[in-house]
Amino acid sequence: MLQRLYYFVILLLATYVLGQERPIALIGTILLPDQSINNGTLLIVNGHIGAVGAEISIPNNAIILHTHGVILPGLIDLHNHLTWNIFPRWKPLEEFGSRYDWQQKPIYKTLLESPHRGLVEAGLSCEMQRYAEVKAITQGTTSVIGSLRRPCNRGLARNLDDDPTLGQILYDVFPLQMIDMKLKEVNDILSSNGSLFIHVAEGSPNDATAAREFLMLKARNLLIPGVSFIHGVALKENDFRAMANASVGLIWSPRSNLELYGDTTNLEAALENHVITAIAPDWSPTGSDGLLSELNFAATWNAGLEYSLFDDRLLLGMATINPAKLVHLEKRLGALNEGYLADVLVLQLNNNQSKLNPYWAATHSTPEDVSLVLIDGKAVYGNSEIMKELVDSTNLESLEICGIEKSISFASQNGPQPSFRQTQQLLKNALRHWGRTLAPLSECGN
Ligand SMILES: [Zn+2]
Known part of the structure; x- marks a missing residue:
């Protein structure tokens, strides 16, 4: 015995x-x-x-x-459209006023939208995501957002927007189209420490349509803690002050902004007002292949300014500790x-x-x-x-x-x-x- x-x-x-x-x-x-x-x-x-x-x-x-x-x-990548990263670089021959502008162009629909839909309809979504996650990892990224839901998330990269152990992280490309019922659900999630990422003011700095989105978002009561604005290229200095006061974060995608709109976010105003800022590639057709390349792009852009806006340590923080803060995971990641x-x-x-x-x-x-x-x-x-x-x-x-x-x-x-x-x-x-x-x-x- x-x-x-x-x-x-x-x-x-x-x-x-x-x-x-x-x-x-x-x-x-x-x-x-x-x-x-x-x-x-x-x-x-x-x-x-x-x-x-x-x-x-x-x-x-x-x-x-x-x-x-x-x-x-x-x-940590807080802004991507993963399945689109199977496409090679798109080099449009013009600069656009806003995202509404290029999304209506026949050349965008032919080169990107139709083939993307074709592959999704052929049942290849999970393969598209797998390729994109491998692409992200080869760029030093370990956490991504903008994934498809299960069953495509299979434990390769950390899918922040589909991981209940990490809290509720929502990603909505077009927040102004959100129906009231969804808005109520969003508010419930935000009030219990969740976070929301939305595209706002994506266009050239002087585009009136893009700038107007800030007012519309404010009217929908989305200038509140837990929310982060993606892009914000058309935001003005006062808008950044209002964001800082409301603890709203910023996701900055310099390469995609410069390639589509010829300019990028007023980062000086964002940093001066202490808006917590993260950097992310957007997607690889007009942004970088991944975060390491986007950091490289941002560092080179910064070096070309008359007065540099940040040093290398601060820039690295935009891909590590800052995004962790924006998803309330700064005690576990980043x-x-x-x-x-x-x-x-x-x-x-x-x-x-x-x-x-x-x-x-x-x-x-x-x-x-x-x-x-x-x-x-x-x-x-x-x-x-x-x-x-x-x-x-x-x-x-x-x-x-x-x-x-x-x-x-x-x-x-x-x-x-x-x-x-x-x-x-x-x-x-x-x-x-x-x-x-x-x-x-x-x-x-x-
Ligand atoms: Zn985007």
């Missing part, structure tokens, strides 16, 4: 130990919101950050990785603090400037520089040699970014999955019938 009990305890212990993941210790330059730690250690234990600092003790069973790079929080969810990005350091200022490296990197992406403490994507150390090689699939081989793991996805190559082929075949081709994962500077 005693012997049987002994075996039972051993079995129980073995099950417990096997069920636990081995801790991972990442060594490199660690970026915290207000300082960096050279040669620091980030310890990941069971999907969470166990410890972070210059001198922390590493458990005996940990996998130790000397990254020789910069370690930062996974990027920084490398003990106890936080282990969504982590590792970038390689390439030159002296990036070694001297690691925040510069984070805002001037490209997808080639992504060494590793962890979501929930699990290695999802990265350089092949690093991925092999963290993931069973049978779960790895290789893909190429700008001529460099990387590896991706779909082990976290629920249910049986086709290979990524199959997903790509399916989309390519379908797009061919609409005279389109599948966008590359990265435009590689084009």
Whole structure:
């Protein structure tokens, strides 16, 4: 009897130990919101950050990785239209007054709207989303918004707008069309700590239609805490003051704004009024392929101004801690603090400037520089040699970014999955019938 009990305890212990993941210790330059730690250690234990600092003790069973790079929080994308990211860059020959303008153009309908609808009607929505999530992850993004609902969300990227464990996060492209019943539901969610993301004043800074949306939103009582305005290119200085007073946030998509409207949001007014601002790509046809490229674009735009509006640390905050604040998750995501969810990005350091200022490296990197992406403490994507150390090689699939081989793991996805190559082929075949081709994962500077 005693012997049987002994075996039972051993079995129980073995099950417990096997069920636990081995801790991972990442060594490199660690970026915290207000300082960096050279040669620091980030310890990941069971999907969470166990410890972070210059001198922390590493458990005996940990996998130790000397990254020789910069370690930062996974990027948080609060504005995207994921399924549209299968399309290559759209280069319109004119600048538009507002989003209502280009959405009526036959060229938009032919190149984007009709093929998109065609693929959705062919039942390829989940494949479109899978491709877009992989694209986001190759850009260091770990959390996305703008996803389709289940069953397409299968545990690859963190789908913020479809995850009840993270609270209620709503995303509505056209809030002025919201019926009263929906508005009541929205208000209930906002009053219980939820958040709402809406497109407002998307157009050129002097477009009257776009500017008028702010007044209409105010009249609908949507200038309230928990709401964030996407774009706001036509907003005036007073509007930013009103937003700050009402604790309303801003999502800034500079590349898409400049390509469609020839200008972008009055960021100076937003920052001066302390409106919490996050940066996001919008979509890849006119915005960036993903957040890393959008950070790079914003840093370059900022460098071209007569007086720079922000430094690299502040800009990185717009893709990490600020978006976390806007979804009320700043105690769980957006920084490398003990106890936080282990969504982590590792970038390689390439030159002296990036070694001297690691925040510069984070805002001037490209997808080639992504060494590793962890979501929930699990290695999802990265350089092949690093991925092999963290993931069973049978779960790895290789893909190429700008001529460099990387590896991706779909082990976290629920249910049986086709290979990524199959997903790509399916989309390519379908797009061919609409005279389109599948966008590359990265435009590689084009
Ligand atoms: Zn948008």
